[in-house]
Amino acid sequence: MSTSRINQPPKSPVPGAKSEASSTSSREVRKEPAAVGSEKAGQKPPAGGPEARDAFETKSRAGVARGKDSAFETAGRPAAARGAGSTFEPTSAGAALNVLGTRAAGVVGANALAVGAPVKRSVTLVYDAGPHAELTNLQVKGSWDATGRYSAQWNERTLPMKPLGDGKWAATVEVLDDGQPHDWEWGVQADGPTGKGVWAVMGEGNLKLDVKKATTTYAPTTYHEMGSRKSGEDATFKFWAGNAKSVQLKVTDAEGRVRRFPMERGEDGNWSAKVKGGWKDVVGKSYVYEVVDSEGVTSDRPDPYAREMMGEQRGLSRMYLDAKTGKEVNRYAGDSVELMRFDVDDEEDAHSAYLVLKDASGRQLSRDELLARLGTIDATLVDKLHDGKLNDLWSKNVEADGRIRMTNQDGAWTALVNDPKELAGLQYEFQVYEKDAKGNLRLRDDGNGDGKLSAGERLKSPNNDPWSNVITEASGVTFRGSVITDPASYTWKHDAAPREKDPSKWVVYQLHVGSFLGEAKNADRSTLEDLTARLDYFKKLGVNTLELLPVNEVEGNRNWGYLGVNSLAVESSFGFEDADGKWVSGTEALKRFIDEAHARGMNVISDVVYNHVHGDHNGMWGLGGPDNPFFNWSKEPGKFEQRDTPWGAVPAYSNPKVKQFFVDHAVAQVEELHFDGLRFDFTEPIKGVGGKDGWEMLREINRQVHFFNPDVWTVAEQFDYDPSITKPAQKDGTGGGFDAQWYTEFQHRLVNDNSKPGLIQAAARGLKTDVDAFMSMLTGPRGLDGWKKALTIISNHDEVGNAQRTMNTAEGDKPTEFPGAVVEERGAVRGGAGAGGAGHSDVLPGRRVRSAERLPVGQPVHVGQ
Helix, strand or coil: CCCCCCECCCCCCCCCCCCHHHCCCCEEEECCCCCCCHHHCCCCCCCCCCCCCCCCECCCCCCCCCCCCCCCCCCCCCCCCCCCCCCCCCCCCCCCCCCCCCCCCCCCCCCCCCCCCCEEEEEEEEEECCCCCCCEEEEEEECECCCCCECCCCCCCCEECEEEECCEEEEEEEEEECCCCCCCEEEEEEEECCEEEEECCCCCCCEECCCCCCEEEECCCCCCCCEEEEECCEEEEEEECCCCCEEEEEEECCCCCEEEEECEECCCCEEEEEECCCHHHHCCCEEEEEEECCCCCEEEECCCCCCCECCCCCCEEEEEEECCCCCEECCCCCCEEEEEEEEECCCCCCCEEEEEEECCCCCECCHHHHHHHHCCCCCHHHHHHCCCCCCCEHHHCECCCCCEECEEECCEEEEEEECHHHHCCCEEEEEEEEECCCCCEEECCCCCCCCCCCHHHHHHCCCCCCCCCECCCCCCCCCCCEECCCCCCCCCCCCCCCCCCCHHHCEEEEECCCCCCCECCCCECCCHHHHHHCHHHHHHHCCCEEEECCCECCCCCCCCCCCCCCCCCECHHHCEECCCCCEECHHHHHHHHHHHHHHCCCEEEEEECCCCECCCCCCCCCCCCCCCHHHCCCCCCCCEEEEEECCEECCCCCCHHHHHHHHHHHHHHHHCCCCCEEEECCCHHHHCCCHHHHHHHHHHHHHHHHHHCCCCEEEECCCCCCHHHHCCCCCCCCCCCCCEEEECHHHHHHCCCCCCCCHHHHHHCCCCCCHHHHHHHHHCCCCCCCHHHEEEECCCHHHHHCCCCHHHHHHCCCCCCCCHHHHHHHCCCCCCCCHHHCCEEEECCCCCCCCCCCCCCCCCCCCCC
């Protein structure tokens, strides 16, 4: 029987860090420091394991005790690692065999043959360019001479590759295998966006070749073949779970009807299935992979390569109130009261709205039945939340028949229900009423006018969930399963629209989609439709580039997005109902937004998080069994080593499949979603905790995104600043390949810093203002080769959410407690420029930077209007 829980309870206690005294343990947790600098203090949840009560993730992760002497040190860069920045990469016969090309299908060397005449072998080399149709004139070359014998000099001419269709190119070479353990290698050059005859191998070094294998394939990206895919009239699926015993594809329609398809395991640990002629039948339906892991435990897994998720149930989210003050806090705060928030937005003109709760049979529960099941809480907490202006606690608004009157908060209709666990198993329904021409109340979406919503009418209603109205213990948090879509279905209209291509002239405005225009303490969330409508506002402001906080699907619909990337999907709550009554998914909404931004001459940057993956519904955790390959850094079979940051576990970049996923995500952001740049969240753990493997992953990502789109701009949030990260990726292993660093020194020296007061901070407190230090930073920026290698920060999400605001800093030690409306105006930041006009400037003009307390990840943060 399948279970929705991703992490099963451990069979035995998980020990802490490995020591000599516990050498028999098969699990090891690499300790890392909890504090890595004030930049990230308080922003993200602790790296400890998820609570056992949560739905998908019940296996406790090992504790995160951290040694004080091991602070995110950058691993030594391999001097002999070979990059792909030059043409061909010859190696001697005695070269070390420890540098592997990305997704090299062959193995190093060959088993020795009996001494005798060389064996002639035909090997077909395949380069899978996938969706990158801009690559042409592919040529292959390798470590063989004109006679086919091994040669480390690569002196044989290139061999043209022939197109096979579907992005694949192939060439067959004849080699002579003399039985000796040679280091056979190959590589490809191509004409593409960066020029003619450009080296088209993206990993470190060359591709390894096993001459005993008839075919060897290399693909720089795999997002075109992983996940669900339209292949003519067929639907194909591919999913990596190398250690699983079996995997089935489980497809479910909106009525809950399930179809299962067996999947077959390949040599590389990928499981595949094909629904012949079935694309039209399955597109738009939800799916998961039903995985039987190495211990025989069954769980449902979302597809990390899905472009769209079902998302959190529509209108459901969690809220946490401080048990004493009633202020909203994040879920990781102690002594808090958890509530289920029910809300209906985009119904500003409605007369009224009701929440109806039903039992498993669909019978509406009465007021008395609800009170018996749910009890209640101290309603004054909700009074405090809303400053006495309203109270949307369900028990204050329930009618005798059980219908709960929802409260209108600036256009959003809301109701708060205590003890979400007791809601599990119930059904929910939103009923929105309007007045007709005669002044009579009419139920919206009631097609036959019988005064109630049938199951079909409810599923079609934009206010109710299109998949299921059954509340579970995970409702309001989990984004559930995946949705079968065709990522190539959107037609881009404005790619060629002129916009500023010189990043040194960019003025960047950072914002969070869901809270940008949020009203009533974000009860009324904003969507990408709202942002699109305000694009002309940004133009008038003088902004030419927009940077979106992470848009990847995350848990809950009010979240910064920094839980880490665990799929290629866009946050579902950013979607909306368009003017034609069609629901626009988060992914399509983002494409429309970027397309319209380009039409207005604006660039759009994506914030990506590859340094950790966290969450209670992290589908990658424990994938395939307790050896947990997505997070297992151990090289020893049967052992487990976890590496952590204060915000979650570091993915095992040392595993080629894991590294490939993040490479694919980055390239897809540019190629599928058409972002103009990528801002990498905190790269230090990637190259520090992740060591050589993390460093090489960053280099490969930069090679790929710049190879396929030379205009793409990448910036690294790197503390302490490291000029090597913005140097070109060289074949000796040096250079990260980024275009710029996320540079907060300007803001710190001008406004606020914990240890070295900025000019405004010092002046407000009567301290000496060190103008010389500020000018020194302007003329000789620390950790930079020059200002063009910096995105100069005036303000950002960390300063707004975690640190002292400029307004509070200027107020001195005791900032004034302003009323909300006044704070909105005084919090405005109008315009701004980079230091002396040098570099790029990051501007956060806003009217909603108004909270006096710090806001860790998961808490709504208002940035901009």
